[in-house]
Amino acid sequence: MQDLTTRLAIRQAEAAAHLADCHLCPFHCGPQRATATGVCRVGPVSYIASEMLHLGEEEVLRPAHAIFFSGCTATCTFCTAARFAFRPTYGVAVTAAQLAARVLRRQAEGARSLCFIGGDPTPHIPFILSTLAELGSRRTVPAVFNSNFYLTPAALGLLDGAIDIYLPDLKFGPAPGPAGCGERIGGMPDYWAVVTACIERVIAAGARVIVRHLLMPGHFDCCTQPALQWLSAWPGVEVSLLTQYLPPAHVRGDLAQTVAAADIARAYELASHLRLRLIR
Ligand code: SF4
Numbered sequence: 001m002q003d004l005t006t007r008l009a010i011r012q013a014e015a016a017a018h019l020a021d022c023h024l025c026p027f028h029c030g031p032q033r034a035t036a037t038g039v040c041r042v043g044p045v046s047y048i049a050s051e052m053l054h055l056g057e058e059e060v061l062r063p064a065h066a067i068f069f070s071g072c073t074a075t076c077t078f079c080t081a082a083r084f085a086f087r088p089t090y091g092v093a094v095t096a097a098q099l100a101a102r103v104l105r106r107q108a109e110g111a112r113s114l115c116f117i118g119g120d121p122t123p124h125i126p127f128i129l130s131t132l133a134e135l136g137s138r139r140t141v142p143a144v145f146n147s148n149f150y151l152t153p154a155a156l157g158l159l160d161g162a163i164d165i166y167l168p169d170l171k172f173g174p175a176p177g178p179a180g181c182g183e184r185i186g187g188m189p190d191y192w193a194v195v196t197a198c199i200e201r202v203i204a205a206g207a208r209v210i211v212r213h214l215l216m217p218g219h220f221d222c223c224t225q226p227a228l229q230w231l232s233a234w235p236g237v238e239v240s241l242l243t244q245y246l247p248p249a250h251v252r253g254d255l256a257q258t259v260a261a262a263d264i265a266r267a268y269e270l271a272s273h274l275r276l277r278l279i280r
Pocket residue numbers: 022023024025026027028029030032033038039040041042073122123
């Protein structure tokens with residue numbers, strides 16, 4: 001069995017190949033990554049929009065050292081982080097050594113987890129692995145990958161053994177094609193098939209998995225109900241229901257409202273009926 005340092009050194013080299021020929025998510029942009037012209041428009045350099053001790057994560061993680069990378073593989077119409085999610089060069093570019101130094105400082109300040117977030121952290125997997133390698137055994141808190149989980153098996157393979165806790169979003173329901181919520185609202189073709197397969201894979205690998213489901217107004221039947229139903233097949237998985245949806249000013253239609261209190265109550269009732277392991 002390789003130790004973590006050896007494993008990370010090998011993974012780093014594999015991951016770096018995606019900076020020139022990217023297959024980290026199902027868009028498979030390939031060489032467009034090198035010129036920052038792929039779907040997410042993240043180039044070879046990772047930008048960090050902000051980092052902080054964050055109290056908004058689940059109780060088991062907080063205070064979390066949250067690192068918000070710029071750029072995202074999704075294009076959710078209701079994104080509240082558009083300022084940096086859709087501007088991949090927003091913020092600062094730092095070296096892995098510089099970020100590692102900040103991680104150690106936040107650890108000393110009381111961080112209980114190291115959370116890689118975005119935008120989405122997927123395009124930044126090479127930089128995340130370099131940072132973890134730089135930290136080595138000086139990191140004493142779990143590494144958390146908080147993502148839309150729209151990934152390829154190759155990307156998940158890079159993370160295997162390097163990430164301690166997966167925090168995937170299972171946001172949209174199973175309706176396929178351009179009219180389905182995952183593609184129509186999130187801009188992710190084959191959303192359900194891709195994301196559920198990725199979640200199944202990390203569960204099968206024995207990792208700790210906390211699945212988040214964001215309640216969206218008007219999406220109980222198409223998204224919340226099937227997502228919770230699907231999760232009931234995985235009794236070991238922890239589930240976090242996010243009920244704080246706030247529509248950004250530019251959003252129109254159903255998604256311009258807040259979530260009805262009745263739908264929040266129905267979601268908790270359904271989760272209880274399905275015996276989901278809810279955490280807050
Ligand atoms: S991570 Fe970005 S560049 Fe890489 S395949 Fe996905 S969208 Fe394309």
